[in-house]
Amino acid sequence: MPNTTGQNKTTLRFYTETIEVSRMSAHAFFEAGEDCYKGKRFFWQNKEKTFTLVGLGHAYVLANDLEKNRYQDIAQKWEELCACSLIEKADVSPILFGGFSFDPANKISSEWNSFPSSFFAVATFQLVIRDDQAFVSIHLITEEQDSAAAFENLRIERDTLIHTAQVKELKVHEKPQLLQREDRLKDEYLSAVEAVTNRIRNKEVNKVVIGRSLKLTFENSFSSSTAIYNASMEQPESYLFGLEKEDKIFFGATPERLVKLEKGKVESAGLAGSVRRGTNLEEDKKLGDALLADNKNLMEHQYVVNMIRKVFDQYCEQVKIPSRPKLMKIRDIQHLFTPIEGKIKGSSSLFEFVEAMHPTPALGGEPRQEAIEIIRESEQMNRGYYAAPIGWVNAEGEGEFAVGIRSALIENQYAYLYAGGGLVSESTSLEEFEETRVKFRPMLRTLGGNMND
Ligand SMILES: C=C(O[C@@H]1C=C(C(=O)O)C=C[C@H]1O)C(=O)O
Numbered sequence: 196m197p198n199t200t201g202q203n204k205t206t207l208r209f210y211t212e213t214i215e216v217s218r219m220s221a222h223a224f225f226e227a228g229e230d231c232y233k234g235k236r237f238f239w240q241n242k243e244k245t246f247t248l249v250g251l252g253h254a255y256v257l258a259n260d261l262e263k264n265r266y267q268d269i270a271q272k273w274e275e276l277c278a279c280s281l282i283e284k285a286d287v288s289p290i291l292f293g294g295f296s297f298d299p300a301n302k303i304s305s306e307w308n309s310f311p312s313s314f315f316a317v318a319t320f321q322l323v324i325r326d327d328q329a330f331v332s333i334h335l336i337t338e339e340q341d342s343a344a345a346f347e348n349l350r351i352e353r354d355t356l357i358h359t360a361q362v363k364e365l366k367v368h369e370k371p372q373l374l375q376r377e378d379r380l381k382d383e384y385l386s387a388v389e390a391v392t393n394r395i396r397n398k399e400v401n402k403v404v405i406g407r408s409l410k411l412t413f414e415n416s417f418s419s420s421t422a423i424y425n426a427s428m429e430q431p432e433s434y435l436f437g438l439e440k441e442d443k444i445f446f447g448a449t450p451e452r453l454v455k456l457e458k459g460k461v462e463s464a465g466l467a468g469s470v471r472r473g474t475n476l477e478e479d480k481k482l483g484d485a486l487l488a489d490n491k492n493l494m495e496h497q498y499v500v501n502m503i504r505k506v507f508d509q510y511c512e513q514v515k516i517p518s519r520p521k522l523m524k525i526r527d528i529q530h531l532f533t534p535i536e537g538k539i540k541g542s543s544s545l546f547e548f549v550e551a552m553h554p555t556p557a558l559g560g561e562p563r564q565e566a567i568e569i570i571r572e573s574e575q576m577n578r579g580y581y582a583a584p585i586g587w588v589n590a591e592g593e594g595e596f597a598v599g600i601r602s603a604l605i606e607n608q609y610a611y612l613y614a615g616g617g618l619v620s621e622s623t624s625l626e627e628f629e630e631t632r633v634k635f636r637p638m639l640r641t642l643g644g645n646m647n648d
């Protein structure tokens with residue numbers, strides 16, 4: 196029998212087994228699940244590329260459609276599920292991966308209809324590549340008393356998946372031909388930016404992030420593994436994530452950490468304020484220096500840092516926040532960036548941090564509730580999981596969430612892209628529109644959309 200068994204009041208048993216394997220391509224492992232687990236896979240790689248996670252198949256799904264208490268609900272269910280498992284000091288513990296929608300009170304019917312307000316899964320087959328070691332775990336969560344035969348079948352399946360991933364060449368598909376591009380609600384976006392900026396000038400609120408969306412139609416359907424692989428090539432300095440659900444995948448390459456919790460250390464980042472990269476070194480430096488001194492962008496940034504500082508002052512000690520932002524330069528764009536860290540005080544969970552932090556004024560605004568309401572009524576769209584927390588937590592409660600920007604939802608031959616920017620009193624619709632164009636670039640390049648319009 197597998198070495199970990201357990202039982203709780205619902206008589207669920209959570210069996211796990213982890214083996215160390217030779218290092219393999221995480222993309223190849225993801226692709227090995229194409230035939231049997233499509234629609235039930237996930238992918239995650241941190242910015243530093245020291246931690247990669249792939250899930251194939253759903254051993255268990257934790258989801259809800261709650262507007263309130265959605266974080267507590269997932270946290271509690273995860274704790275209950277982990278209590279069903281008696282893990283004897285494994286190298287890797289089971290991991291829950293998933294995300295939350297940006298605004299659970301937004302009920303606009305959209306491409307996000309099949310995504311509930313919270314959606315998380317424990318994979319049947321979990322690959323973890325940490326530093327230089329790779330581990331594959333099997334998870335079986337069942338009410339059956341006798342699971343020995345079922346577990347033995349999973350072992351055979353696991354070995355097949357590992358073998359395929361190690362020996363088969365990764366199939367990188369051609370980018371399908373773009374047939375049509377629709378800038379959705381473009382006029383509405385431009386007038387929303389004007390109207391909301393006026394409300395900010397009238398001091399109704401301090402900052403609001405307004406976004407827009409593109410719909411791209413391609414000649415053929417996309418392969419999820421190729422999309423994620425291409426994103427990793429285009430944006431090597433960002434987090435990489437992919438969450439499949441039925442015939443859709445939400446994926447992206449985001450530079451923005453929401454919160455990381457490891458060994459009592461909590462890390463976050465203020466990331467707001469943007470300018471494009473220069474076409475040569477000199478111009479790039481000029482643009483970066485100007486950004487560091489630009490009042491409008493510094494204001495956008497400061498609201499974010501102030502809000503994160505408040506959360507950290509409440510939940511942490513030894514809080515470290517540099518007094519001035521530095522530049523984060525990524526392929527298409529440069530941002531103002533302030534890393535933030537502290538030591539956790541008390542017993543707050545990662546989900547409590549996610550709740551306290553989402554959305555920061557980098558994606559929502561300041562004050563938070565007013566901004567969310569303005570976004571809901573002015574954008575006239577449903578952000579779904581765009582600009583929302585996506586990430587993982589393990590059985591010990593450690594984990595990391597990023598903010599799902601520079602992202603797209605793919606459904607067969609359609610791709611929906613999203614980008615926004617923070618409005619403060621000095622914003623103009625022309626500059627904001629330009630900023631969103633730059634923010635669309637990573638995904639346009641990844642998918643093969645037209646970069647010129
Ligand atoms: C909202 C987005 O990005 C956010 C907004 C930024 C800004 O307005 O300067 C910068 C980084 C992100 O926090 C996006 O990429 O869609």
Ligand SMILES: [Mg+2]
Pocket residue numbers: 467468469495616617630
């Ligand atoms: Mg901005």
